[in-house]
Amino acid sequence: xxxxxxxxxxxxxxxxxxLKYVKTVLDIFDKVYIYISVEKSFIxxxxxxxxxxxxxxxxxxxxxDRIAIFKKLKFPNTFETLE
Numbered sequence: 311x312x313x314x315x316x317x318x319x320x321x322x323x324x325x326x327x328x329l330k331y332v333k334t335v336l337d338i339f340d341k342v343y344i345y346i347s348v349e350k351s352f353i354x355x356x357x358x359x360x361x362x363x364x365x366x367x368x369x370x371x372x373x374x375d376r377i378a379i380f381k382k383l384k385f386p387n388t389f390e391t392l393e
Contacts, residue, residue, distance in 0.1 A: 318335065320332055320335060321365055321367060322367065324367070325354070332353065359373070
């Protein structure tokens with residue numbers, strides 16, 4: 311049986327707490343024979359995007375990329391520019 315876990319997010323207020331959490335998670339993985347791919351790992355990023363959210367030491371915030379795209383569009387403001 312093979313199981314794939316896509317995401318494990320460890321967030322904390324400071325680097326010391328973060329490293330403690332990472333060590334705890336890795337120790338648990340080691341005890342139950344779970345291995346991670348180093349090539350696919352991202353460690354100690356101050357902020358990361360996950361689905362439609364930004365996760366960082368301050369918490370989780372929703373992003374509205376779809377709205378931002380429309381805000382950048384330039385729409386004609388006269389009938390002459392529509393032609």
